[in-house]
Amino acid sequence: MHYYRYSTAEVSCCYKYLLFSYNIIFWLSGMVLLGIGLWAWSEKGILSDITKVTRLHGFDPVWLVLVVGVIMFTLGFAGCVGALRENICLLKFFCGAIVLIFFMELAVAVLAFLFQDWVRDRAKEFFENNIKAYRDDIDLQNLIDSLQKANHCCGAQGPDDWDLNEYFNCTGANLSREKCGVPFSCCIADPASPAERATETYVKGCISALEAWLPRNIYIVAGVFLVISILQIFGIYLARTLMSDIDAVKAGFRF
Numbered sequence: 001m002h003y004y005r006y007s008t009a010e011v012s013c014c015y016k017y018l019l020f021s022y023n024i025i026f027w028l029s030g031m032v033l034l035g036i037g038l039w040a041w042s043e044k045g046i047l048s049d050i051t052k053v054t055r056l057h058g059f060d061p062v063w064l065v066l067v068v069g070v071i072m073f074t075l076g077f078a079g080c081v082g083a084l085r086e087n088i089c090l091l092k093f094f095c096g097a098i099v100l101i102f103f104m105e106l107a108v109a110v111l112a113f114l115f116q117d118w119v120r121d122r123a124k125e126f127f128e129n130n131i132k133a134y135r136d137d138i139d140l141q142n143l144i145d146s147l148q149k150a151n152h153c154c155g156a157q158g159p160d161d162w163d164l165n166e167y168f169n170c171t172g173a174n175l176s177r178e179k180c181g182v183p184f185s186c187c188i189a190d191p192a193s194p195a196e197r198a199t200e201t202y203v204k205g206c207i208s209a210l211e212a213w214l215p216r217n218i219y220i221v222a223g224v225f226l227v228i229s230i231l232q233i234f235g236i237y238l239a240r241t242l243m244s245d246i247d248a249v250k251a252g253f254r255f
Contacts, residue, residue, distance in 0.1 A: 010245070010249060011086060011242065011245040011246055011249055012241070012242070012245050015238055015241050015242050015245065016083050016084075016086070016242060017083070018238055019079060019082075019083040019235075019238040019239060019242055020079075020080055020083040020084055022079065022234070022235055022238060023075070023076045023077075023078075023079030023080045023083065023094070023235075024076065024080055025076070026072045026073075026075055026076030026079065027072070027073060027076025027077055027079075027080055028076070029072050029076070030068075030069050030070070030071070030072030030073025030074070030075075030076050030077075031069075031073055032069075033065050033066070033068055033069030033072065033073075034066065034069035034070065034073060036065055036069075037062050037065040037066035037069055038066075040062045040065070040139065041062055044062075044137070044138070044139075059126070059129075059130050059133075059140060059143075060137055060139060060140060061139045061140060061143050062139055071101075075094055075097055075098070078090045078091075078093050078094045078097075079091075079094040079235070079239070082094055082239075083242060086242075086246050088243060088246055088247075091239050091242060091243050091246075092243070094235075094239055095235075095236055095239040095240060095243070098232050098235050098236050098239070099236060101232065102229065102232045102233070102236075105225075105228075105229075109225070120207060120211075123156075123207055123210075124156045124157065124207055127155075127156035127161075127206060127207065128156050128161060128164055130144060131144070131155065131156065131161055131162060131164050131165055132164050132165055132166075134165050134167075134183070135165070135167055141183075144183070144185070145183060145184070145185035146185075147206060148183070148185040148186055148202070148206060149185045151206055151209040151210065151213060152188075152202050152204065152209065153186075153202050153204045153205055153206035153208070153209035154182055154185075154186035154201055154202040154203070154204070154205070154206070155182075155186070155205050155206065156205050156206060156207050157205035157207060157208070158203060158204070158205045159182050159186060159201050159202070159203065161205070162181075162182045162183070162186075167179075168180070168181055168182060168183075182201055186201045186202055187200070187201050187202075188200050188201065188202060
């Protein structure tokens with residue numbers, strides 16, 4: 001004779017809806033970032049001619065927005081549906097992805113500290129490549145200008161790095177009006193001048209400026225990293241707790 005016996009174990013609604021609320025923010029944020037990225041690409045005409053992506057020799061900031069948007073959208077969707085439907089597979093995917101991202105962040109931070117010279121060389125190479133492509137993409141141009149203005153710097157190691165750009169170099173074959181110059185973001189405006197004309201340029205390179213910025217703001221950087229880590233650990237805790245509840249309910253069901 002078959003009979004049913006139900007355990008008193010049950011899935012906690014508190015953890016279930018906490019995890020859902022936690023992930024709905026990720027999901028909506030991912031949708032917003034995807035929308036912004038696709039809108040930026042449409043403004044640049046890339047959606048009508050996808051081959052334009054391969055023509056940019058530097059870094060397109062829209063790529064970063066799109067990648068982060070896809071990751072946040074995917075994790076948020078998996079977490080929301082997994083919590084509402086009590087789906088173990090989706091919850092394991094969400095939890096595993098967050099754990100992987102957490103340890104990747106930790107590994108990057110440790111490796112960056114241990115191999116500072118290598119990181120500095122890669123950063124210099126990255127900046128120089130983007131200097132060459134400065135006029136190729138408006139988003140890249142705005143990113144470099146913002147970086148130089150915010151840090152009062154010019155080029156990777158100094159203003160001479162702008163000789164790498166075909167519009168600013170001093171070669172005889174260069175017919176650009178910007179020949180032997182630098183972008184406006186390298187210029188120091190004279191506050192005494194009515195028109196705020198640039199009287200000189202920043203001489204410090206952006207690599208050195210960023211290296212000097214980090215020690216001054218180490219507590220801010222550490223605080224941001226700590227907050228992100230706590231949020232990730234909290235998400236992992238909610239997912240693991242919910243999975244344990246689901247497993248307990250399944251284990252308590254008998255025929």
